[in-house]
Amino acid sequence: MNTQQFGSALKDLGFDFYSGVPCSFLKYLINYAINECDYVMAANEGDAVATSAGAYLAGKKSVVLMQNSGLTNATSPLTSLNYSFKLPVLGFVSLRGEEGLNDEPQHELMGRITGNMLSSMEVEWEYLANDLNEAKEQLKRANQAIENNKTFFFVVKKGTFDEVTLKTQNISTTFAKELKHSDKEEVSPTRTEALTAISNWADNKTALLATTGKTGRELFEIEDKPNNLYMVGSMGCISSMALGLALADKSIKSVAIDGDGAALMRMGNFGTNGYYHPNNLLHILLDNSTHDSTGGQATISPNIDFATVAHATGYPVAIKVNTLDELKDELANWSSNPKATFIHLKIAKGSPKELGRPTIKPHEVKERLMNFLKN
Numbered sequence: 001m002n003t004q005q006f007g008s009a010l011k012d013l014g015f016d017f018y019s020g021v022p023c024s025f026l027k028y029l030i031n032y033a034i035n036e037c038d039y040v041m042a043a044n045e046g047d048a049v050a051t052s053a054g055a056y057l058a059g060k061k062s063v064v065l066m067q068n069s070g071l072t073n074a075t076s077p078l079t080s081l082n083y084s085f086k087l088p089v090l091g092f093v094s095l096r097g098e099e100g101l102n103d104e105p106q107h108e109l110m111g112r113i114t115g116n117m118l119s120s121m122e123v124e125w126e127y128l129a130n131d132l133n134e135a136k137e138q139l140k141r142a143n144q145a146i147e148n149n150k151t152f153f154f155v156v157k158k159g160t161f162d163e164v165t166l167k168t169q170n171i172s173t174t175f176a177k178e179l180k181h182s183d184k185e186e187v188s189p190t191r192t193e194a195l196t197a198i199s200n201w202a203d204n205k206t207a208l209l210a211t212t213g214k215t216g217r218e219l220f221e222i223e224d225k226p227n228n229l230y231m232v233g234s235m236g237c238i239s240s241m242a243l244g245l246a247l248a249d250k251s252i253k254s255v256a257i258d259g260d261g262a263a264l265m266r267m268g269n270f271g272t273n274g275y276y277h278p279n280n281l282l283h284i285l286l287d288n289s290t291h292d293s294t295g296g297q298a299t300i301s302p303n304i305d306f307a308t309v310a311h312a313t314g315y316p317v318a319i320k321v322n323t324l325d326e327l328k329d330e331l332a333n334w335s336s337n338p339k340a341t342f343i344h345l346k347i348a349k350g351s352p353k354e355l356g357r358p359t360i361k362p363h364e365v366k367e368r369l370m371n372f373l374k375n
């Protein structure tokens, strides 16, 4: 079908924010998205889903594009972020390994189970038609699902889209990068102290997105506010989500509060965050060197200089702070001179003994945050 016209039909329905990882079956739709819309080059498909979900928080109808081999990577956010928070995205997944195609061996099994996988994840889906008029009818159904807060996927067979030439992509690199390591002694405050400082600092133009596990639970206990989001599941996705929000709404300060285990799980997103580096993105890593939420098992974080990694992956500002006062100073600095920034703070292991869980449901948190962002 005519890709340009299909893309325009998507745009007419309000879909103009894309993120994904390329597949040759989808290349012309991707070329269209890069040429004509906002397209975030994600490091992997799960990050693409999280970034699109973040953009949706700011009211953008968003699209993810992926090869079916990448559906596996996207499974964690599709099942625990989009599903739990009722955060819909429109997906296009290729059908590599379709029966009879004689495709590469690595696509054989995925080709057979792509539809079943989507159904198992309770994602509504259809094979995308070759005919534009038919496809436009399908888009209406997909749009209906999205408007009912349900993710919808199209499974795309080989040769569905006609050619769109990719315009030159200007890949810019970040210059004038700043890397700072505190020379003070490492104090390792508690997470409660660090989160209290962050929560007290956050004004009513700031969204605090807290990573899964005890970080979200503690933030909820410290102060439950409409500009907070407590991630459940989707481990490692918080900064990709914050990126989507920051790109989609420049008027909001989008703050990801990450954990070391989570950050390590999807570290490719450091590169994407660094590449796009919107001024309104702040990525704070509270590093207790453990998987605290699952019993305090060690992570490999003591071996990693996260600020240097963030610097090397393109964050304009990357800082290692060692005390609570330094954290507060850097938060204040960012408020007065916002640039995409990464802050690393070592914190103590452990949480308050009687730690509850958010009593508000994930989808209520989302609805509340979206209302907050609208006003």
Ligand SMILES: Cc1ncc(C[n+]2csc(CCOP(=O)(O)OP(=O)(O)O)c2C)c(N)n1
Pocket (backbone or CB within 6 Å): 076, 211, 212, 213, 214, 215, 233, 234, 235, 258, 259, 260, 261, 262, 263, 288, 290, 291, 292, 293, 294, 299
């Ligand atoms: C994909 C995935 N694997 C494992 C888990 C189980 N899990 C939940 S929280 C957590 C630890 C996260 O560690 P970190 O980000 O350092 O935060 P902390 O628990 O220390 O606060 C793990 C392993 C999960 N939720 N998702």
